[in-house]
Amino acid sequence: GAGVSQSPRYKVAKRGQDVALRCDPISGHVSLFWYQQALGQGPEFLTYFQNEAQLDKSGLPSDRFFAERPEGSVSTLKIQRTQQEDSAVYLCASSLAGGAGVEQYFGPGTRLTVT
Amino acid sequence: DQQVKQNSPSLSVQEGRISILNCDYTNSMFDYFLWYKKYPAEGPTFLISISSIKDKNEDGRFTVFLNKSAKHLSLHIVPSQPGDSAVYFCAASGRNTGFQKLVFGTGTRLLVSP
Incomplete structure (x- = not known):
């Protein structure tokens, strides 16, 4: 079946622009996660949804970052007034349910470059 | 504060030999540990x-060992194959990080040479 898809795969933004990154999780997956992966680092947690409820947004680096999942399926990560330090790969993952040890399936990521 | 550490940025192994990737953690509240591979x-x-609650889990060529007292886990790949060449990430979750x-x-980064 289809895996997690993300679009666009690559995005170049000028500093100060707003961007929106889309994630289509695996159908039926309740949980959805966003991670940020800087060059040479491991993914870092940003936020977590269970259905349409955003249960944890402790990893969002600033109030310029906003995520939503209004119908409990597709999710959008929005970054306002982008800065150079926002340049990274943004990974989306989904899982059947929440809870420890539940496998998360990752999409290919969106590489954001802020110039 | 890096709670999960992989101190070896790279590892080179010959095809057919064993690959051992190591991971250390500092948070004793972690309950689950996972390995991910990335191309x-x-x-x-x-x-x-x-x-x-376990100290070993095996799946085909892959075995993960957990030493809780040392806060250390390792991934063994036997025998290693060129297709195993990728970046391997150790990950953890637990009660105080939100499960x-x-x-x-x-x-x-693992490189398996023919």
Whole structure:
């Protein structure tokens, strides 16, 4: 079946622009996660949804970052007034349910470059 | 504060030999540990996991060992194949990080040469 898809795969933004990154999780997956992966680092947690409820947004680096999942399926990560330090790969993952040890399936990521 | 550490950025192994990737953690509240493999331009792919109540889990060529007292886990790949060449991430989750949230190490790049 289809895996997690993300679009666009690559995005170049000028500093100060707003961007929106889309994630289509695996159908039926309740949980959805966003991670940020800087060059040479491991993914870092940003936020977590269970259905349409955003249960944890402790990893969002600033109030310029906003995520939503209004119908409990597709999710959008929005970054306002982008800065150079926002340049990274943004990974989306989904899982059947929440809870420890539940496998998360990752999409290919969106590489954001802020110039 | 890096709670999950992979101190070896790279590892080179010959085909057929054993690959051992190591991971250390500092948070004793972690309950689950996972290994992910990542190819360039792709997302991480789940490989194998282990619960803190076990000390070993095996799946085909892959075995994960957990030493809770040393806060150390390792991934063994036997025999190694060229297709195993990728970046391997150790990840952990637990009660005080929110069970759902994975905390990743910085990764180890494995190169298996023919």
